[in-house]
Amino acid sequence: MSQKKRIYLSPPHMSGEEERYVAEAFRTNWIAPLGPLVDTFEEKLAAYAGTAGAAAVSSGTAAIHLALKLLGAGKGDTVFCSSFTFVASANPILYEQAEPVFIDSERDTWNMSPQALERALDEAERARHLPKAVIVVNLYGQSAKMDEIIEICDRFAVPVIEDAAESLGSVYKGRKSGTFGRFGIYSFNGNKIITTSGGGMLVSDDEDALKRARFLATQAREPAIHYQHQKTGYNYRLSNVLAGIGIAQLEVLDDRVNARRAIFKRYQEALSEMDGVDFMPEFGMSNRWLTTLTFDEKKIKTSPAEIIEQLAGENIEARPLWKPLHRQPLFNGAAFYPHDESGSVADDLFHRGLCLPSGSSLTREEQDRVIQVLADRIKYK
Ligand SMILES: *Cc1c(COP(=O)(O)O)cnc(C)c1O
Numbered sequence: 124m125s126q127k128k129r130i131y132l133s134p135p136h137m138s139g140e141e142e143r144y145v146a147e148a149f150r151t152n153w154i155a156p157l158g159p160l161v162d163t164f165e166e167k168l169a170a171y172a173g174t175a176g177a178a179a180v181s182s183g184t185a186a187i188h189l190a191l192k193l194l195g196a197g198k199g200d201t202v203f204c205s206s207f208t209f210v211a212s213a214n215p216i217l218y219e220q221a222e223p224v225f226i227d228s229e230r231d232t233w234n235m236s237p238q239a240l241e242r243a244l245d246e247a248e249r250a251r252h253l254p255k256a257v258i259v260v261n262l263y264g265q266s267a268k269m270d271e272i273i274e275i276c277d278r279f280a281v282p283v284i285e286d287a288a289e290s291l292g293s294v295y296k297g298r299k300s301g302t303f304g305r306f307g308i309y310s311f312n313g314n315k316i317i318t319t320s321g322g323g324m325l326v327s328d329d330e331d332a333l334k335r336a337r338f339l340a341t342q343a344r345e346p347a348i349h350y351q352h353q354k355t356g357y358n359y360r361l362s363n364v365l366a367g368i369g370i371a372q373l374e375v376l377d378d379r380v381n382a383r384r385a386i387f388k389r390y391q392e393a394l395s396e397m398d399g400v401d402f403m404p405e406f407g408m409s410n411r412w413l414t415t416l417t418f419d420e421k422k423i424k425t426s427p428a429e430i431i432e433q434l435a436g437e438n439i440e441a442r443p444l445w446k447p448l449h450r451q452p453l454f455n456g457a458a459f460y461p462h463d464e465s466g467s468v469a470d471d472l473f474h475r476g477l478c479l480p481s482g483s484s485l486t487r488e489e490q491d492r493v494i495q496v497l498a499d500r501i502k503y504k
Pocket residue numbers: 181182183184185208209211212260286288289309310311312322323
């Protein structure tokens with residue numbers, strides 16, 4: 124029996140124009156980290172997001188790291204971070220030897236709970252040890268309640284870094300996701316809504332800060348012909364070749380958002396009649412990077428793990444939701460602020476949820492294969 128064609132969770136989706144820009148890099152011999160395509164990519168992305176500027180870097184993780192450096196986080200400092208996220212949101216806290224403090228999710232958005240954040244900041248203020256920054260993640264494309272979170276952080280004068288790695292193209296309260304904090308970051312990793320194979324962007328309205336970010340990202344080279352250095356720098360800039368891919372991808376970003384939203388809608392129409400199946404809620408407009416859902420195990424008489432296994436048997440890639448960072452051995456001993464006394468929302472979501480194949484190139488037939496497995500599994504057990 125021949126193996127059915129593999130369906131991936133979120134594969135790259137090229138427009139066809141990428142090679143034209145990459146060829147331009149070759150034609151002009153700008154095969155370098157920096158160059159005119161990097162400048163163009165920065166300008167276009169800043170215009171799309173609606174920020175004063177943008178700095179293109181080698182990954183989303185590098186962008187978070189630079190933001191933390193600019194805010195001066197270091198040894199002896201704390202940095203608050205969403206717990207329900209990918210490890211890359213918090214790794215840069217460790218790079219700077221600062222101490223992460225994890226904040227739970229709320230049910231409305233699955234993202235940082237404003238009430239848990241407020242409680243954590245209240246305590247920190249009383250201990251006279253406010254965090255250097257709060258890293259707020261917009262998971263699976265859904266914005267956190269950024270208006271409430273910014274209002275709370277402003278009250279304590281703590282800057283916000285918005286990890287919008289997964290939410291490029293989403294809108295919240297009339298503004299593009301990633302533009303609410305002092306800094307926003309995007310990722311162009313291969314699995315994100317648009318990709319440069321690997322890459323990231325730091326956005327801000329503070330152009331001086333972006334200038335310093337570019338400086339730190341190019342080995343902190345002082346303006347002197349003989350290579351003068353006073354600070355530790357990084358090699359974090361985006362390659363001019365990859366920026367070419369990014370420019371072409373940005374041109375189709377809105378199409379990609381529409382495609383992912385249509386995929387979500389189709390899953391929802393096919394499955395939401397089933398008792399015990401719930402989809403991630405939406406506040407504002409989510410790019411629906413991944414279609415995610417939770418199950419009531421008592422009603423569906425199976426588990427997310429079993430469903431993932433069943434899908435794997437059909438050569439379909441599905442994944443559990445992110446394992447909360449306060450549960451990761453890497454962060455043993457880190458403080459965690461749950462949403463309320465009834466326990467951790469992030470843990471509950473993690474145990475009950477999964478992500479379905481959601482790539483913008485997913486065909487109707489492929490989506491039917493996914494839906495069929497779920498329908499069989501949930502109906503007949
Ligand atoms: C992908 C991702 C990152 C990291 O981006 P890279 O470009 O892979 O370094 C950070 N945060 C979240 C939430 C992500 O999903």
